[in-house]
Amino acid sequence: MLFPAPAAFREIDTDPVSVENGFLRVPARVFEDLAFAAFRDVSHLLRADHLRALRGVFDDPRSSANERFAALQFLKNANIAAGMVLPLCQDTGTAIVLGEKGHLVLTDGEESAAIERGIKKAYTTLNLRYSQNAPTSFFTEKNTGDNLPAQIDLTAAKGNTYRFLMIAKGGGSANKTYLFQQTRALLNKPALISFLLEKIREIGTAACPPYHLAVVVGGTSAEANLKAVKLASAKALDAMPATESGFRDTDLENELLPLINANGLGAQFGGSHFCLDVRVIRLSRHGASLPVGIGVSCVADRNILAQITPDGAFLEQLETDPVQYLPDIRDNALNGAGTRIDLNRPISETLADLDKLKVGDRVSLNGTLIVARDIAHARFKEMLERGEELPDYLKRFPVYYAGPAKTPAGMPSGSFGPTTAGRMDSYVDLLQKHGASLIMLAKGNRSDAVTNACRDNGGFYLGTLGGAAAQTAAEHITECRCLAFPELGMEAVWRITVKDFPAFVLTDNKGNDFFKRILKK
Numbered sequence: 001m002l003f004p005a006p007a008a009f010r011e012i013d014t015d016p017v018s019v020e021n022g023f024l025r026v027p028a029r030v031f032e033d034l035a036f037a038a039f040r041d042v043s044h045l046l047r048a049d050h051l052r053a054l055r056g057v058f059d060d061p062r063s064s065a066n067e068r069f070a071a072l073q074f075l076k077n078a079n080i081a082a083g084m085v086l087p088l089c090q091d092t093g094t095a096i097v098l099g100e101k102g103h104l105v106l107t108d109g110e111e112s113a114a115i116e117r118g119i120k121k122a123y124t125t126l127n128l129r130y131s132q133n134a135p136t137s138f139f140t141e142k143n144t145g146d147n148l149p150a151q152i153d154l155t156a157a158k159g160n161t162y163r164f165l166m167i168a169k170g171g172g173s174a175n176k177t178y179l180f181q182q183t184r185a186l187l188n189k190p191a192l193i194s195f196l197l198e199k200i201r202e203i204g205t206a207a208c209p210p211y212h213l214a215v216v217v218g219g220t221s222a223e224a225n226l227k228a229v230k231l232a233s234a235k236a237l238d239a240m241p242a243t244e245s246g247f248r249d250t251d252l253e254n255e256l257l258p259l260i261n262a263n264g265l266g267a268q269f270g271g272s273h274f275c276l277d278v279r280v281i282r283l284s285r286h287g288a289s290l291p292v293g294i295g296v297s298c299v300a301d302r303n304i305l306a307q308i309t310p311d312g313a314f315l316e317q318l319e320t321d322p323v324q325y326l327p328d329i330r331d332n333a334l335n336g337a338g339t340r341i342d343l344n345r346p347i348s349e350t351l352a353d354l355d356k357l358k359v360g361d362r363v364s365l366n367g368t369l370i371v372a373r374d375i376a377h378a379r380f381k382e383m384l385e386r387g388e389e390l391p392d393y394l395k396r397f398p399v400y401y402a403g404p405a406k407t408p409a410g411m412p413s414g415s416f417g418p419t420t421a422g423r424m425d426s427y428v429d430l431l432q433k434h435g436a437s438l439i440m441l442a443k444g445n446r447s448d449a450v451t452n453a454c455r456d457n458g459g460f461y462l463g464t465l466g467g468a469a470a471q472t473a474a475e476h477i478t479e480c481r482c483l484a485f486p487e488l489g490m491e492a493v494w495r496i497t498v499k500d501f502p503a504f505v506l507t508d509n510k511g512n513d514f515f516k517r518i519l520k521k
């Protein structure tokens with residue numbers, strides 16, 4: 001299903017390939033170098049079309065002020081990341097490689113291992129993050145320390161070309177992949193559109209919109225459906241020819257996009273650019289099954305094509321000069337910097353400042369944040385279950401749900417951005433009742449449990465932009481040090497100092513939830 005792409009390619013520097021008796025022979029080293037170069041490029045560079053679309057959000061007079069602000073930050077982020085030091089996002093993803101080997105291509109049969117070596121080299125030698133946890137027993141895990149394993153799926157095709165799609169897939173984005181086993185009853189336009197609008201609205205903002213959305217209806221199996229979702233979200237099915245097995249429906253794409261974007265969620269904090277585009281694929285199906293798959297590629301749209309041909313090894317050319325998409329404008333010409341919040345005072349005073357604001361208001365954070373995410377929260381809960389006191393830092397400062405990428409030499413921190421807040425929802429009431437987590441900072445919408453906990457315990461949830469991690473590291477973090485659980489790697493507890501760090505009040509102490517307010521039914 002990897003079709004010849006209309007993309008521009010650049011040749012990479014690696015061992016030569018050769019043609020023998022009509023067969024293309026590819027040495028293992030080529031796969032290793034190609035995978036390394038792909039995960040290096042895709043961690044720092046974006047497609048020109050994606051950058052153009054972000055600039056379009058900024059320029060669109062219908063965009064909300066928050067969307068214009070977000071689009072500007074994403075474009076700044078792209079420019080900082082293009083310096084090849086700080087990656088686009090702190091979640092540098094699971095490495096996914098989908099390959100199709102032409103029947104006239106000869107290898108030593110070890111290309112999976114060679115691709116893995118290239119991936120390992122990229123994650124261990126660049127400023128990327130190790131996000132993979134291996135089980136040490138059924139209920140315990142340890143970080144693998146090299147971001148392996150990768151997902152490598154190789155299949156066969158006709159011809160003398162080896163084609164690849166390589167994806168650095170962040171956890172938040174991957175989590176918003178859905179399969180719905182439906183029936184023939186959904187195969188009428190009004191029913192399908194109404195179903196899709198409801199399910200797409202439920203994706204929410206936790207996977208960092210604006211999204212490239214993919215919808216696949218049909219497929220010979222659940223797995224085939226979801227594979228097509230992944231390919232379509234990366235634009236790898238754009239050149240798919242219409243056959244008896246399926247087709248791309250651009251009319252339905254054009255009809256769906258404005259309907260989806262009318263949901264009010266916008267590019268993270270309200271507006272009309274929840275999705276930049278939509279791909280709709282219709283596949284054949286078993287008469288008893290109607291799999292419907294939905295998935296997104298987030299604002300860190302890290303997909304790259306590669307191919308090995310008789311002429312050499314080639315990578316899709318991503319945009320190395322994103323400055324051309326950056327508008328000439330200063331932040332405060334948008335909607336001001338927001339209310340300045342000094343985080344180094346007693347937390348009661350910070351809470352009193354936030355009490356004067358309403359949901360949707362922008363703030364500028366200055367001072368200390370405690371960074372803790374999934375495993376650290378599980379440990380805090382275990383402390384309470386053992387009858388121990390929670391660490392004082394959790395009561396004195398706001399908690400930021402995040403996990404940084406590696407720190408480049410000479411910088412205070414690596415790329416640093418919020419993780420999906422919803423995964424910490426079950427801890428909030430418990431921690432707040434013990435005087436901790438009274439101010440939380442992360443991304444995405446949260447459950448009623450958090451709204452109720454904040455109302456009952458006097459807490460606040462603030463949202464900050466997901467997908468601008470290089471910019472956050474370069475412009476807003478002045479200090480970062482590990483405070484506890486260093487063995488957890490990026491999931492350790494960190495203490496960071498921020499300056500002029502933008503955020504929005506999303507849940508307040510009065511039971512108000514920003515996303516509920518803006519969501520249009």
Ligand code: SF4
Nearest residue numbers: 089170172208298467
């Ligand atoms: S931009 Fe958001 S969803 Fe995408 S990888 Fe980064 S944190 Fe995850």
